[in-house]
Amino acid sequence: MNNQLLPERTVYLVSDGTGITVETFSNAVLSQFDQVRFKEIHLPFICSIEKAKEAVIKINNTANETGYPPIIFSTLVNIDIMNLLKTANCIFIDLFGTFINHIEQAIGHKSNNSIGRSHMVSDSEKYRNRIDAINFSLSHDDGQFVNQLNKADVILIGVSRCGKTPTSLYLAMQYAIKAANFPLTPDDFERNTLPATIVPFKSKLFGLSILPERLSEVRNERRPNSKYATLEQCRYEVSESEKMMRREGISWLSTTTKSIEEISTTVLQEIGLSRTLA
Template sequence: MNQEIIERTVYLVSDSTGITAETFSNAVLSQFDDTIKFKQIHLPFIFSIEKAKEVVSRINQNALDTGNQPIVFSTLVNHEIMNTVRSANGIFLDIFGTFVSNIEQLIGHKSNNSIGRSHNVTNTEKYRNRIDAINFSLSHDDGQFVHQLNQADVILIGVSRCGKTPTSLYLAMQYAIKAANFPLTPDDFERNTLPSTIIPYKNKLFGLSIHPERLSEVRNERRPNSSYSTIEQCRYEVTESEKMMRRDGIPWLSTTTKSIEEIATTVLQEIGLNRRLA
């Protein structure tokens, strides 16, 4: 018997970009199964009472239309604006306030309540480091630029379409990690050796693999009905790449059932890199 799908509206209200509210809410809402469908509505840059009243109107109207109180994740820090939004007919969850008040009591010091402070990184060293890391990862994607690999924090290796590029960019964008990535190809398997370009940086290598069946699906989306995407070719490449990584003592993991966040965290731990939160 099919279970009834429950639908609830979720408002993400912030005085800045709303990235923190989105990240936190996604983590919380992921704890519920697929029988509950959450419709997220982003409301960033709510930094005046007038805007806050507009938010209240939208939340109240939604409650009337659906017959359910919406869920409201808030990263508002201005108390007057926050209390205005809190008056709406919704389940109000104050993300910052829940933790900040406890820390204030612990250390005996009031917080600044500065709007957008968590993302105020323009012209700071952290911001520049993140931009440098993104540029580095883009220019060193898929082995297209082999110079300056000595500057890489990590070099991801693996067969084509196993998740190297998105992982490299995530590491750069989230942690300011200079991540290059390099493909392992049938030519490397025939020579039975790692590409000569990356051998000097063996201590920086981390391998990604993937189930052949999933790899075939991904490749078929890009180049359907090609020898590149056949299950036989995928099985061959995956088997040989994993054999090579085991032989050379390169740490690796399968990306098949893992999220980008899980892959990146494992890479950081295995290589011994610090999280450079940008």
């Protein structure tokens, strides 16, 4: 069915902080309903009664305009603000309360009910580690800086435009993983060897590949009608890179049908890195 023909429901993502947590959770839940289009409206930093009253007005207006009560995903922790939101014409889903109440009963301790506690990291070691990892990945993108590769947690290799850069940055931003990435080029295939720069760090290498047809599409967006983007060239480079990775015993996967999240999870598992959130 054409996506434009699907029925639409409005979803409000309400948080007393940035809204990252509520967005992540709601996306996971709503992805299970492919017969409905969801229009998401973000309401971050709802941390006062005044802001909550404004939110109620918006939600009620939406209900009147659409004829349906909006779905509210909430990570609010202030009880007064939450109760005020519940007075709106909506379907209210309390993400934190659903789990926190059960945990309180199980362990015999009350929660802190602190606003934005999951993101209070501006002065923490985790936050500094994440910033360091992002800077490292940016400076070691596409083999542009080869010093300090010994400090890399993982080095992604593969042909140009196969997904190395976005995967590196995702690993850095989400997990504080220092991920460098290094291109495999036709010169490497002619020499039939890995680039000398990364040979000493073979245990840190993980390969990315991609279907030649998809690679050609991506490259044509960057350099249309070039030899670099031809299907023939893409087939050659992908074939040679996969041969090299198999010959060198380097774990690899195809990124063609996988999300950045799936790719990153596989990298962490294969290299044996910690999945601790940054």
